[in-house]
Amino acid sequence: MDRTAALDDRPPPEPRSPDPGGFAPAMPPEAPLAMPVQDLARWSPEQGHRPAKPLRTPWAARLFVFGGAAALTVYGGLQMYETIAVSGSPTALQWALLVLFILNFSWIALAFTGAILGFAALIRRPRPPEAPASLATRTAVLMPVYNEATARTFAGLEAMREAVEATGLGAHFDWFVLSDSTQGDAWIAEERAFLDLRARLGPEARIYYRHRPKNHHRKAGNIGDFVSRWGGAYDHMLVLDADSLMTGAAVVRLAGAMEADPDAGIIQSLPLIINRNTLFARVQQFAARIYGPVIATGLSVWSGRDGNYWGHNAIIRTRAFAQACGLPDLTGRPPFGGHVLSHDFVEAALIRRAGWAVYMLPTLPGSYEESPPSLIDVAVRDRRWAQGNLQHSRIIGTAGLALASRQHFATGIAGYVASPLWLAQLVVGIALVLQTAYVRPEYFTSEFGLYAVFPRFDPVRALKLFGLTMGILLAPKVLGLILALSDGPVRRACGGTLRLLASSLIEILLSALIAPIAMLIQSGSVFQILAGRDTGWNPQRRDDGSIPFSDIVRRHRWHTALGLIAGVAAFAIATSLFLWMSPTILGLVLAIPISWASGQLGLxxxxxxxxxxxxxxxxxxxxxxxxxxxxxxxxxxxxxxxADGLRALHAEPGLARAHVAMLPAAEPRPRGRIDPDRTLAQAKVVEAETIAEAAGWLTPKERMALLHDRALLDRLSRLAR
Structure with missing residues (x-):
């Protein structure tokens, strides 16, 4: 019988209260593993792993990608110079435009050559690694969570565990939910789901749960805490995100690949986006499926065994990680100081520095994730990524890094610097047209002449350069589309040739409209970071619900205003300028309806x-x-x-006893040091007569303090309903 149908037909089971008398520990016995903090200023290769075989460097692929991008950039730069030098020596503004053009053109040229490399590799239809018949190692599957939707998180974990068990190799995997949740209701919901899951599957299911009292160093600290306390019991760890899904075959293939390669430190899969239904998320889902493999495969080929890590859906050699990936705090305050925000790039670079290989299996099927549902949701996540990538400017010079690791850092930094560079190029272009139309020049040629020389452009060459730029920009999409059209099953699954072509056109048009909005958002993020503003760490919204329209107007009103001002000014200066800027102007003027439409489920x-x-x-x-x-x-x-966490603990004594049993030993309080949240929680609980009063009076921070305190929990249990 089909499992999905069976689940749909059965009535939802009642929540189970754990039997405190038979409560087993939520975590296995600790197996500590030393995880020293790394020195970024000094490194000796003798400290690291000595590979059984020398790691081969794909020099030919790198020469093609970087040499080809450099050659294209030189050609584009020369064409731009000829375009602006038609009237003689360029002016200062024209030189500025040339420099900005070269910087922006080099970025898209690198993506172009990488996509060609990926296309050449994929056109041969490479086969994924075979599934192993047996395994000799143990792998911990880690799902870090932070105030996530518990129903979905534990459903994904349970589905993946069942899929791995179906391979016959489930005994080699243990499953861990590592909670950093800072909201009391989320924490108690996680415990209820964990206890219910373990009660249904039994202790042999090897499902564990741990909640950290303080989310020190965020996700990196969460993983580091596991490695340093339990990592010694596992050969590998498979790191997931809360929205990750992997088939049983993909999980065991990653474990088999790690077993077969004793020099591998990290093996990264390529997750595809699934389960998305809003307009924006579907555009991202389509683009990731059709174009993403071309770009990722190109990256994989030129990186070779000097690859990168994206923080999830990847398997890691536990001892290598412990040896090499203890992240130090950077000097100074955030956003550039403090703990490392985008830890995954840094961990990949450090584990590679230590002599271990890091690489990707882009053709491995069965690795999935989800994406934010709207433009604003992406902007919230992107702000954190922008800070993390710019913070890498403090790490790119770390001693002993492989050249490719430094390139990964540089690429990440450039990805966010590109937006203000594009913005600057637009501003300089407008200034040049404005100067030509209205400003009296105060410069002359180096040779004596009676007339001033105005900045002029070669319109024919400019048009050809525009065509070249657009061709290079769109080439990765075209190459991905060619691969999809040439693959019969993929083409038919995408609706056939006509629908696939129409879908690509829709994606290109929507992406073109969103691009100027994203440019301003990213530029604002970069300026905020340079001004010293820290982003913090907000949980990601993963559902398909829409954002209130008032929030959309508030977030995009300045984008719309800037688009209107730019449009009126461009049209007043010159019709040609207005037409040249029309895609950017249109995207900004329509920022509010575009952002609203992006999160609409109906569309x-x-x-x-x-x-x-x-x-x-x-x-x-x-x-x-x-x-x-x-x-x-x-x-x-x-x-x-x-469910309200406090009311759930009060109504279910078994859950309350299990919660207390899972609490870590309380640290002794230094004399004279008072925790105000705990003190206020105590006062309110003592004064409350009913659970409703206590739940209504306590603030979120006071709730968390209460949930960590055994004495206050006991007092809570004695309140009346």
């Missing part, structure tokens, strides 16, 4: 019904996604994410 579903922006994984959902969806619906029906 995305309408395109789906029309067979547009379809992906193979959407046409025929992977079994792992169907199983996770059914389990999530069951968990949601039980109200896991809706």
């Amino acid at each position: 995305g579903l309408a395109l789906r019904r029309a067979g547009l922006l379809m992906t193979p994984e959407e046409r025929e959902p992977p079994a792992i996604a169907a199983a996770a969806g059914a389990l999530a619906a069951r968990n949601a029906a039980r109200g896991l994410d809706e």
Whole structure:
């Protein structure tokens, strides 16, 4: 019988209260593993791992990608120089335009040559690694969570565990939910879901749960805490995100690949985006499926065994990670100082420095993730990524890094610097046209002449240069589309040739409209970071709900105003300038409706019904996604994410006793040091007569203080209903 159908037919089970008398520890016995803090200023190769075989460097691929990009940039720069030098020696503004053009052109040229390399590799239809018949190692599957939707998180974990068990190799994997949640209701919901899951599957399921009292160093600290306390019991760890899904075959193939390569430190899979339905998310899902493999494969080929790590859906050699990846705090205050925000790039660079290989398996099937549902949601996440990548400017000079690791850092930094550079190029271009139209020049040629020389452009050469730039910019999309059209199953799953072509056109048009909005958002993020503003760490919104329209207007009103001002000014200066800037102007003027439409579920579903922006994984959902969806619906029906944590503990004595049993030993309080949240929580609980009063009076921070305190929990349990 189909598992999904069976789950849909059964009534949702009642929540189980754990039996405190038979409560087993939530975590296995500790197996400590030393994780020394790394010195970024000094390194000796003798400190690291000595590979069994020398790591081969793909010099030919790198020469093609970087040499080809450099040659294209030189050609584009010369063409731009000829365009602006038609009237003689360029002016200062024209030189500025040339420099900005070269910087921006080099960025898209590098993406172009990398995509060609990826296309050449994929056109041969490389086969993924074979699934191992047996395993000799143990792997810890880690799912770090931070105030996530518990119903979905535990559904994904349960579905993946069942899929791995179905391979016959499940005994080699233990499953861990590592919570850094700072909201009391989320914490208690996680514990309820964990206890219920373990009660249903039994202790042999090897599912564990740990909540950290303080989320020191965020996700990097969460993983580091596991490695230093339990890592000694596991050969590998498979790191996931809360929205990750991996098939059983993908999980065991990663473990098999790590076993087969004793020099591998990190093996990264390429996650595809699934389960997305809003307009914006479907555009991202389609682009990642059709164009993403071309870009990722090119990156994988030229990186070779000097690759990168994206923080999830990757397997890591635990001892190598402990040896090399203890991250230091950077001197100074955030955003450039403090703990390392985008830790994954740094961990990849440090583990590679220590002699271990880091590489990707871009053709490994069965690795999935989700994406934010709207433009604003992406902007919130992107702000954190921008800070993390710019912070890498403090790390790129670390002693002993491989050249490719420094390039990964440089690429990440350039990805965010590109937006203010594009903005600067637009401003300089407008200034040049304005100067030509209205400003009396105060400069003359080096030779004596009676007339001033105005800055002019060669219109024919400018048009050709524009065509070259657009061709290079769109080439990765075209190459991905060619691969999809040439693959019969993929083409049919995307709706056939015409629908696939129409979907690509929709994606290109929407991306072109969103690009100037994203440019301003990223530019603002970069300026804020340079001004010293820290981003913090907000949980990511993963559902398909829409953002209130008032929030959309507030976030984009300045983008719209800037678009209107730029449009009126450009039209007043010159019709040609207005036409040249029209894509940018249109995207900014329509920023509010575009952002609103991006999060609309109805628009995305309408395109789906029309067979547009379809992906193979959407046409025929992977079994792992169907199983996770059914389990999530069951968990949601039980109200896991809706219950008040304090009321749940009060109503379910078994849950309360299990919660207390899972608390770590309380640290002794230094005399004279008073925790105000704990003190206020105590006063309110003592004064409260009912659980409703206590729940209504306590602030979120006071709730967390209470949930960590055994004495206050005991007092809470004795309140009246």
